[in-house]
Amino acid sequence: MPKQNRLLIGILTLGVFGILNTEMGIIGLLPSIAERFEVSVSQAGWLVSAFALAVALSGPILPLLLSGIDRKKVMLLVLGVFVLGNMVAVFTSSFWVALAARVIPAFFHPVYCSLALTVAAASVRKEEAPRAVAKVFIGVSAGMVVGVPIASFIASAVSLQMALAFFAAVNILVFIATALFVPSLPVVERVAYGEQLSILRKSLTWLSVAAIIFINSAIFGVYSYLAEYLKTVTHMPANWISILLFVFGAANMIGNVIAGKLLAKQAMKFVFLFPFALGAVYILLFFTGQLSWPMAIITLVWGILAGIGANMNQYLMMSAAPKAPDFANGLFLTSANLGVTVGAPVGGLFIAQMGTPYVVLVGILSLVFGFVTIVARNSRILAGRQLSR
Template sequence: MYLKKYGIISIGSSMKKIAYIGSLGLLGIITTEFGVIGILPQIADYYHIPIEKAGTLLSAFALVIALAGPLMTLWLSGINRKTLMAVSISIFLITGVVSSLSPPFWLLLVVRMLPAFLQPVYISTAIAAATGAAHKKDAHKMMAIVLSGISLATVTTIPLATWLAGIYNSWQLSFVVQTVVSAVALIAIIAALPSMPATDKPSYGTQLKILTRPSFLACCAMIVCMTSAMFTTYSYFADYLGKVNSMSPNRISIMLLLFGAAGVPGNFLAGKLLSRSVKGAMAASLVAITSISVGIYYSPLLSVPLIIVWGLLHTPCFLTGQAYMIEAAPEAPGFANSLSISFGNLGVSLGTAVSGWVITTLGIHQAPWAMLAFGILALLLMGIKEVLAVKERRFVVAESVAAPAL
């Protein structure tokens, strides 16, 4: 609506421009968060620490998002959206610079945690900006464009960072890639985005009320378990392929590229399913990501077809999870979106931690069983959520029928 008010170009073209710039910023954010996955073995060797401790670079980042994300999103929801996006990306840029200088491990961990406070703020703001003046039928398309930064990162910058780190035997180059992407995104935000005052901020009460619904809380728990399933094995992707399948760093970077490339058509298929049924797309994603864990474990070598199928099923879970969460709370979509991000990152932290424990006690080859367990739990929680939602709708209908008699 702000675009009409301030007379800034046509709605259709402006929404797409905002969505693509939002996607570029998300590319930098996801590269920062998940770019360490391909270089964890190198970081562990450099600092002389076990792989599970190196994994805290991922799990601690995700845990900060989970704990601080919703509160930060609520607190900052009234600030100009362009300002929020620019400040958020600036902190990611600073993090990349400091990390590339090989600081002590404790400092590397701290500087990685700092931008995590604003990660869900950026994503929620970018989605709100891109969908703010779009027609209802185009809202999912705009959201998909913004979130395409996730799949784009998995197919470009993350494997590129891993490849460069392997070629030059320098994990620091991975952080250089992150810095460059964040810098480009910051320039695009400052130079190309219009000022976007947050004129449609809902009350705190309206937003927080969704946390009183059992069905929504079950949905949150389902998101945690789904993301935990996704990251039990993916968090240790490089270490798994290196130790279980004896792959070289160069070949691992190629596998990461194939994995990410498969996510692009996966996102397209997920978008098609979401346009038909959000519940159906969510259920299909859960069944698929749960089933692939068996293939990962029993394959003596992670073949190229299996890597492609895994990537095809992995990436769409981000999109379907957020769409499912927003559908569960239509009266507060922005807050629901930030909760989806936060609970999803809680799942990243939980999945990485549990898998780290499994690796320490049973060996890295057993990690897919943790993936299977979390996937089954997520399916059960989705069923519970749907049962609770039906009961809540019946209660609302009963109240509305009884109201005139009072």
């Protein structure tokens, strides 16, 4: 890969980290935010849920509307909005202003992430695209997992304002790097809105959406309660729970690298095997999750598979609609968020009705539905190939 392309992908990876860090890093700050703005923790939770809702709503829309504009200009616009929102959150004394300062940038979240995936794939040869995308996903994983403890540490060691300023600092750094080192990226072949929207008429698109929802539900329906599982089932002390959460995050990044290689070589075989691999992990989790060392190993393997799953989901959508990459990536982001939205509450329902160990059932059931959808999707691909002959 040329040096210029490596620098571009590095900036995109850091940019995605900054965006996801802004989204997820706030989770560890909710008690401090509730105290600062004199609201309940549940009210402070709107800073998380409203952000996610805005992402889900804008995912298919804004990437499509901005798909014809120079990609560098769009990325600078999004980063500028995030910097401004972050800075307002640092200095405001109003909870509602802080909420608006998060929700407005959230609408632009899918735009940057979609562009980052599209530009990374387009910057290399077609056969190297999965590896380039996998590198960008390292920023996604780091933003989702590493941002929370970093922000929490800064808030406890210095202040809440400095933790919020950390979000702004990352985005400012990426804004400067993009302005200085990313070349102009005009859209060479602009795809008409109608042509991009036409992918919604394809059954393959909707089968891909369903598969992504089920796979992400399988991952996050269980992962959302990992800390609770480690506390109540494995009976681990708090410090060990923190360590294993870091292990999961680091393993997630390793999974991104592995996925890039697997998807570049034997994509469909790998897609078929994934539900069985993750399902085996959940079965082991159910029967050995009360034992500390087996649980540590399971968490490591689980984290790797979760990182692989994120890349696989993006591949499913992009391979279904390669001629509309921006819109397809927007659909991917919305589908992935819907998977989390469905999986997490269903997992909580299993815990409430049957107990914490049975949270694995939401993962296993989602994997069953996901596999059925993947089989249907593959059958549709084979039927399309036969018709084209």
